[in-house]
Amino acid sequence: MIKLSQRLQTIADRVTPGSRVADIGSDHALLPVYLVQSGRSPGAIAGELNTGPFQAAQKQVASAGLKSAITVRQGNGLAVLEAGEADTVTIAGMGGVLMAEILEWGAQNGKLSDVKELVLQPNVGEDVVRQWLTNHGWLLQGETILEEDGRFYEVLHAQRTDDFARANEALYDPAFLRRDAQEVELWRGWLYRMGPYSLRSPSPLLHRKWAFELQKLERITAQVASSDQPEAIVKAEEFRKEIREIQEVLACTPTDRPSFN
Structure with a gap:
């Protein structure tokens, strides 16, 4: 089984078992490969904008023998995802402003309509991501700070909830x-x-x-x-x-x- 960094392992551990996952900005598709290999996810989509990482992701999935379970797609943000294809979306390794823009575009274009869970790791601008979640019907379920290679990271785990307004008011009181x-x-x-x-x-x-x-x-x-x-x-x-x-x-x-x- 593929071995993840502490940062990616923390993200993987927050994914609800049994979820179909869309990993946006997947780079070498390490996270989707691990999730499927470990049995945590039955299938995944690895989305990547840039050609080099996209090709690397294709090779990683092929070498793991998981082409039938993991689809690698090239595209910008959540444009690689169709409604109903994923239960969980993971996004990691970018700034919070860009992450919120990707989520906003996805919300406006119906890409998140059936998504139940977000696992997000912004490199900076965590407050922007938390504010976006609050404003769009998501409730932060937990957050983890970790230190790796001299850098600090935060992993945010959010889920949809019907009573998000009351719950967020209490959470941010x-x-x-x-x-x-x-x-x-x-x-x-x-x-x-x-x-x-x-x-x-x-x-x-x-x-x-x-x-x-x-x-x-x-x-x-x-x-x-x-x-x-x-x-x-x-x-x-x-x-x-x-x-x-x-x-x-x-x-x-x-x-x-x-x-x-």
Whole structure:
């Protein structure tokens, strides 16, 4: 059986057993091959835009002897998928803005009408993806932070739910951060950025990731503050405010996980 990286294995582990999967931006089709080889999925679609990775995916599927179970298609985003072909869509390794654009196009063109589950791994812009899910009838079921080869990744697992509005309101309620009512929208924004599950049940990896982000922000702030230009002074203060807010959010994370149902 093919061996996956920690990042791809984390994605694979979130796929509901028995699901037909469409892996968008599949690269070498490692994830679909593993899902079928392991028996987790009866079949899969590997979609890839660029010719090189598309051809590599074809070779990978053929060498695994899975051409009857995995279809490799070349196309842009969810254009490779027809309605009713997949229960689960996986998208990994791209920015959150692009990921949300792919999902939005898919939603508008009926590609997600029968999809029950999304497993998403944005490289950056996780807040954009979480906001898209909230706005389109999806409920985040869980999120995982992992570190691999010196980089931090987040894997988001979402499913459709009839009661998504109430459930999302509870999920993104910042009351557990002990902020007053006037700051609700500000701290809700940090739940989207840092993760509602991650902040309710903070792990060492959450603090490692954001300690790294704070170091980057402090370096950038020092560089900007070295200029005496008025716009640089304003920008430096904006960065300082962001640093203070991150520190305050982390300081307010609970030691015991509260219920939000």
